[in-house]
Amino acid sequence: MARAIAISSGHGLHIRGASASPNPEPYNDEVDEVRDIVDRVHEMLIENGHASEKFHDDVSTSQSENLNRIVEWHNDQDRELDVSVHLNANQTTSSPMGCEVLYVTQETLAREVSAAIAQAGDFKDRGPKYRGDLAFLNGTDCPAILLEVWFCDSSADCANGRKHREAICQAIAEMIADVDLDQVAERPPIEPPDPDFQPPPEVSGDNRVEITGAAHGAVQCLINGATVYGRYRPGQPVVDLFIKMRGDVTVVLNGEEFHNQSPPETDRPFPPGQGEPVIPDNQTNIITTVFGGEADDEYSAYPPYDSNGNGPYLDDTEFYVALPWAVENAGPNGRYVMVINCENGRQAEGWVGDKGPWFVDDNYPELGTRPLAETCYENGEPCPRGPNAGIVPNGAGIDISPAMAEALGIDGKGRVDWRWVEAEVS
Secondary structure, eight states, rough: OOOOEEESSSSSSOOOOOOOOSSSSSSSOOHOOOHHHHHHHHHHHHHTTEEEEOOEEEEEEHHHHHHHHHHHHHHOOSSSSEEEEEEEOOOOOOOOOOOOESSSHHHHHHHHHHHHHHHHHHHHEEEEEOOOOOHHHHHSOOOOOEEEETTBBBBBHHHHHTTHHHHHHHHHHHHHHTTTOOOOOOOOOOOOOOOTTTOOOSSOOSSSEEEEEESSSOOOEEETEEEEEEOOOOTTEEEEEEOOOOOOOOEETTTTTEESSSOOOOOOOOOTTTTOOOGGGGGSSSEEEEOSSSTTBBBBBOOOOTTOOOOOOOOOOSSEEESSSSSTTTTTTSSSEEEEEETOOOOOEEEEEOSSSSBBBHHHHHTTSSOHHHHHHHOOOBBBTTTTBOOOOOOSSSEEEHHHHHHHOOOOOEEEEEEESSSSOO
């Protein structure tokens, strides 16, 4: 008799899983791939009249929230088996690595599912693996298994996953629901990008187009095969493309032409025809340093707070900043800041996640002054007050997260301009 299935993709839109470089080909991004697998498995079961519910987490901004949200969703479903779909990772390799299925109580089912996936995808069968330390397997009320369908950093596995996607999804659907699927509408295989395309080895001179893409809200966009993900902001699913043109060029975007006319003398991109946003002088050329992530292991000073009084965990994947005073309406659902790297013009937007650096009462934008940490640094003087009193600061007037630093092209320390994002979330 067929089982009722609750199936979800591992990780989430903002809590990204494993990946390998180069990305997306010939390797895979875990979240992108497992969402496609879950959608297809669910579709196959529904089309054949079998009970199936699916879930993707588009909301969570921390690992703990993500795990809790997935487990809570599963426990709210009327089902007989819980399934979580992941891709594995070890180290970037061309060698085949294979599939495996993790379990706590379902060893026999895990063995059968792993063997079926291996046969369908021409993978090495790594078999069932007992894991007593995983929140999903321990937290779900019904029997549960966690699929590691292939290794996203094995080019051999990724090639097989692309070639045999339909067969893999059908094998998963049949094994987890204990059914035979007689009618499956075949989808065309996912083809890799054109291997003959190569970018020019050098920039060809003064004729140049630069496009900076950003996504806001529960959306994502593809730009030349690279995925740009939005940060969740209620009510604002927007994709922004900032286009800067130099020399004698015309950009055609979805059939609409954009002509450059006397481009201004600036290195910063801005929306065509709108002019560059005005940034106060005391928010320009600000020293920035990197904070948060695994290296710091810190929580936000702002809500929402958990039962231990901690704000959101400041991880390695989120875009957030710290400013040296108590910012009103801060936190992941609050006020956002646009940061621009003075050296290369790259932009990134993040939420206000902490107080600092160096001071917690230096509201220099409102005071109309330069950051006090900068003044102390330039004069070789220690901080006159606050938690760092007596220490000569490094001059930073804003801190940025590791992910934001990577997006901006900043390694440890840099110079930025910053401004408030006009559309604030209450």
